[in-house]
Amino acid sequence: MLHTDIRRAIHGAREFMNSIQIQTPGLLTTVQDLGREGFGPMGVSASGAADPISLRLGNRLVGNLANTAGLEMTLLGGAFVFPEGAIVALAGSDFGARLDDAKVDVGTSIEVHPGQTLRLGPTRSGARCYLCVQGGIAVPPFLRSASTHILCGLGGFEGRPLKTGDALLIGSASGPFRKRTIAPHISEHLFPRKVLRVTSGPQLEWFSESSRHSFYSGTYRISEQCDRMGLRLEGAPISQPHHRAMITEGVSLGAVQVPPGGSPIILFVEQQTTGGYPKIANVISADLHRLGQLRPRDEIRFELVTWEAAQSLLVEQEKRLASEESILE
Amino acid sequence: MGLGKALEAVRIHLSALTVPSSGRVKKASEIGSRAHNPLPMIQGVQFKPASDQSLLVYFGRKVTRDAHQRVRKLLHLLESKPIVGVRNLHPAYCSLLVVFDPLRLRHGDLENILSDYLRRLARLRLPAARKVEIPTCYGGEFGPDLEEVARLHGMTPAQVVELHSSVTYVVYFLGFVPGFAYLGVVPEALATPRLANPRRSTPPGSVGIADNQTGVYPFSTPGGWRLIGRTPTAMFRPNQKDMSFLSIGDRVCFTPISAAQFTALENS
Numbered sequence: 096m097l098h099t100d101i102r103r104a105i106h107g108a109r110e111f112m113n114s115i116q117i118q119t120p121g122l123l124t125t126v127q128d129l130g131r132e133g134f135g136p137m138g139v140s141a142s143g144a145a146d147p148i149s150l151r152l153g154n155r156l157v158g159n160l161a162n163t164a165g166l167e168m169t170l171l172g173g174a175f176v177f178p179e180g181a182i183v184a185l186a187g188s189d190f191g192a193r194l195d196d197a198k199v200d201v202g203t204s205i206e207v208h209p210g211q212t213l214r215l216g217p218t219r220s221g222a223r224c225y226l227c228v229q230g231g232i233a234v235p236p237f238l239r240s241a242s243t244h245i246l247c248g249l250g251g252f253e254g255r256p257l258k259t260g261d262a263l264l265i266g267s268a269s270g271p272f273r274k275r276t277i278a279p280h281i282s283e284h285l286f287p288r289k290v291l292r293v294t295s296g297p298q299l300e301w302f303s304e305s306s307r308h309s310f311y312s313g314t315y316r317i318s319e320q321c322d323r324m325g326l327r328l329e330g331a332p333i334s335q336p337h338h339r340a341m342i343t344e345g346v347s348l349g350a351v352q353v354p355p356g357g358s359p360i361i362l363f364v365e366q367q368t369t370g371g372y373p374k375i376a377n378v379i380s381a382d383l384h385r386l387g388q389l390r391p392r393d394e395i396r397f398e399l400v401t402w403e404a405a406q407s408l409l410v411e412q413e414k415r416l417a418s419e420e421s422i423l424e
Numbered sequence: 425m426g427l428g429k430a431l432e433a434v435r436i437h438l439s440a441l442t443v444p445s446s447g448r449v450k451k452a453s454e455i456g457s458r459a460h461n462p463l464p465m466i467q468g469v470q471f472k473p474a475s476d477q478s479l480l481v482y483f484g485r486k487v488t489r490d491a492h493q494r495v496r497k498l499l500h501l502l503e504s505k506p507i508v509g510v511r512n513l514h515p516a517y518c519s520l521l522v523v524f525d526p527l528r529l530r531h532g533d534l535e536n537i538l539s540d541y542l543r544r545l546a547r548l549r550l551p552a553a554r555k556v557e558i559p560t561c562y563g564g565e566f567g568p569d570l571e572e573v574a575r576l577h578g579m580t581p582a583q584v585v586e587l588h589s590s591v592t593y594v595v596y597f598l599g600f601v602p603g604f605a606y607l608g609v610v611p612e613a614l615a616t617p618r619l620a621n622p623r624r625s626t627p628p629g630s631v632g633i634a635d636n637q638t639g640v641y642p643f644s645t646p647g648g649w650r651l652i653g654r655t656p657t658a659m660f661r662p663n664q665k666d667m668s669f670l671s672i673g674d675r676v677c678f679t680p681i682s683a684a685q686f687t688a689l690e691n692s
Contacts, residue, residue, distance in 0.1 A: 135513050136598065247642075247660070248643070249662055342519075344480065344517070348475070349475060368598075368599045377474060377475035377476070
């Protein structure tokens, strides 16, 4: 279906749909689902939630499918009014949320009554908090996804971060309120680590022994220049490989590329699809969601693991997430 | 982050590439060694894991028409007969990055399947390349770097326009941002390095040169390519069936138009 048809359908159903009124948007709040994969040949990167595991868990708390669109807040949350009420949950980092005057826990489903306001503040832990609503945020899909691609102004709500006065529609959903909580052992497991595990990058052997050594022994600080496209790192510079001409090639999510200045950049969800810097390492799939919780000035280190270890860590993580005990009712 | 810087890195010289390519890529023996036995090489093709969920397929390490044709063929085959578990494809000059679901596939499995695909490339016929025109208003406010490019090459701006619009370019691939086509090859006499200080923002439709590549910025992004003109044609059209105006393999010509024609086309 063309997305103009969906837009028309949403428009037609507007009067029957519940909504969220944006009183204040927070620092950077966008509509995100798990992203749009398969459009690399057009230069379109996957985008999607920066911490997809938190979005998935938040959706489970309110009884949604994993890929349902929610709101991604960054460092400072917003204030949201629910004129018709809703069943919602927060997942990810603690932004000191309150429903009217009552404190709201992260990782627990709550019932919002008509006219109540959910208010979030600055983060008390990691970079991102997700607001999931039963029924999901209804926006016209762009290339099969609700994710916002900020740089190009595509997808999500009008292709941009939310502003005061925006009204978002909530998808139709039914079902009684059920109190669900993310199990403590899952939350502990998700807590941001100081060490990011990586596999070797496709140009690893281009880097000298001493460059590799400084990369793996050094501590890096997340620079202020970090966004959904990439995280720039500050720390011991890595010398560029000499006598090597890099030809632009496809780049993967979590690639650690080293530009001429020597300060590594980790490519993130809204990444460019191709690039011309050599890559020394790549963050493993099981740690990609942690990138979404890193704040400017956080310090990290890198630890090299084997391909087998990277794969078994992901399998273990997915098993843990899929288990019945991950969500308590 | 510095998009311009990222573009800046695309420092290649299509005519004189000097990338060592000595058979199969060496294993990183000290760490992260491969989890499987390497397959015999297929006609100069090399596999290299890029991450635990992606594999690079290299068709040599030089930008050639032959490598480009093989990238196109493999892309075409993978799009018409998708491999279960493959999630995305990122084509480039002489490589294709295949992104897969690591819970369903491993590098070795994928290499085995891809080897079958690669063996079919020689016999594969690609659909005829499309011919596409990009009406372009050169110079003035639309091409702020035209005079500088002319000066660097000891030409008049009119000669630069004539030379740039006399060539039929090939879309090697789309990358960087949605709808951005890497076009080659710019004549040697016109090849110009990027700006030392990339612009914070380039107007959409800007036509630029970087070394011996040329291209059109689809969105207002930072960029270091030298801007010589602008087209009223939208490079990325989210409301149309073919969102990207250009596709890999297209043959592209730039047609000079006047400022009045630009305005007329923009309003039509």
